[in-house]
Amino acid sequence: MFYLFFALFTFITSLKADTIVVVNDKAITFDKEIQSLEEANKNIDEYTKQYKRRIDYNKPISSESNDYQDSILTEQNKNEENKSRSNRKPSYNKILKTPKPKLVIIIDDIANKKQLNDILNIKLKLTPSIFPIAKNDSAMIEAVSKLDFFMVHLPLEAHKYTDDLDTIKTNDSIERIKAKIEDIKQIMPKTKYINNHTGSKFTENKTSTETLLSILDSYLIEFVDSKTTPNSVLNDIAKEQNKLILYRDVFIDNKLDSTSLNKQIKEGVNIAKSRGYAILIAHPHKESLEAIKIAKNHILKDVDVIYLDELDSILKNKKVTQYAQRILNERKHKNNQ
Numbered sequence: 001m002f003y004l005f006f007a008l009f010t011f012i013t014s015l016k017a018d019t020i021v022v023v024n025d026k027a028i029t030f031d032k033e034i035q036s037l038e039e040a041n042k043n044i045d046e047y048t049k050q051y052k053r054r055i056d057y058n059k060p061i062s063s064e065s066n067d068y069q070d071s072i073l074t075e076q077n078k079n080e081e082n083k084s085r086s087n088r089k090p091s092y093n094k095i096l097k098t099p100k101p102k103l104v105i106i107i108d109d110i111a112n113k114k115q116l117n118d119i120l121n122i123k124l125k126l127t128p129s130i131f132p133i134a135k136n137d138s139a140m141i142e143a144v145s146k147l148d149f150f151m152v153h154l155p156l157e158a159h160k161y162t163d164d165l166d167t168i169k170t171n172d173s174i175e176r177i178k179a180k181i182e183d184i185k186q187i188m189p190k191t192k193y194i195n196n197h198t199g200s201k202f203t204e205n206k207t208s209t210e211t212l213l214s215i216l217d218s219y220l221i222e223f224v225d226s227k228t229t230p231n232s233v234l235n236d237i238a239k240e241q242n243k244l245i246l247y248r249d250v251f252i253d254n255k256l257d258s259t260s261l262n263k264q265i266k267e268g269v270n271i272a273k274s275r276g277y278a279i280l281i282a283h284p285h286k287e288s289l290e291a292i293k294i295a296k297n298h299i300l301k302d303v304d305v306i307y308l309d310e311l312d313s314i315l316k317n318k319k320v321t322q323y324a325q326r327i328l329n330e331r332k333h334k335n336n337q
Contacts, residue, residue, distance in 0.1 A: 096315065098276065103277070104306060105124070107282055109284060110284060113143050123296075128150050130153055131152075132154070133187050150190070152184055194221055198228055199228050200229035206237070225247035227247050227248045250281070262291060273303070
């Protein structure tokens with residue numbers, strides 16, 4: 001890889017005046033009179049960034065669910081949690097009473113137009129959560145501007161999971177975080193909701209999380225917790241501030257076999273039936289989108305699949321100030337003693 005970029009660098013710096021080169025399907029004109037070494041480096045850096053971006057997202061991975069699996073939990077805790085989940089039926093307070101339960105399905109990790117089109121072709125109100133777009137990605141900026149609704153998928157610091165994204169970290173300054181949100185708002189002005197990409201470490205840090213929420217408030221942006229750690233502080237903050245913060249109930253694609261995918265979708269539907277609503281998160285895997293497409297004419301007929309902002313409006317109109325914690329049967333039994 002090093003030799004590829006070195007060769008590209010040598011080629012660029014040797015170009016004659018007004019030479020036209022095609023890089024990544026885009027024509028770039030180099031004028032020898034103004035083409036400095038610094039400018040050549042800048043073009044190479046941009047090409048490198050685009051190259052890495054293609055590697056990162058041609059084969060999407062369930063990064064949030066991976067982050068959840070890697071965060072905090074020891075192997076023993078993982079086994080205990082899996083056993084606990086398999087042995088209990090979820091019990092919820094019936095918060096929302098409507099003719100049909102409401103279901104939100106967020107598709108995380110959206111980075112290009114193909115993934116966006118794959119979602120739109122399912123013909124459901126799926127909520128795309130899109131990585132912050134580069135300023136020079138005019139095609140993606142235009143595509144997003146035409147969407148009925150979208151979210152921004154903001155990379156936050158994880159305990160173990162890492163990638164090449166511009167991640168906001170717990171020790172970042174207020175100025176850096178604010179600059180990041182300002183860039184997002186300028187490039188994607190319709191942004192009203194943000195959820196976290198990974199973020200297990202960040203969302204366990206109350207100071208950092210409160211700082212981010214305060215900055216988002218100043219831009220009239222709502223935060224949605226992807227729940228990449230069981231120790232997220234978002235619910236505590238919501239209680240303290242008496243505000244509604246939405247969060248993920250179920251990851252659809254921890255595993256990509258059809259049996260597991262269908263099971264997770266059914267779990268989300270059952271939560272919606274029990275409580276009145278639920279939020280699911282999937283990723284743009286071919287298998288995940290196919291499972292949702294098949295479920296559209298079967299189990300998803302029992303619910304209204306709506307955009308996340310629609311659910312937010314419904315809950316706020318009903319004056320719901322808490323997303324609603326799961327009420328475990330054993331806890332209810334203990335309280336009745």
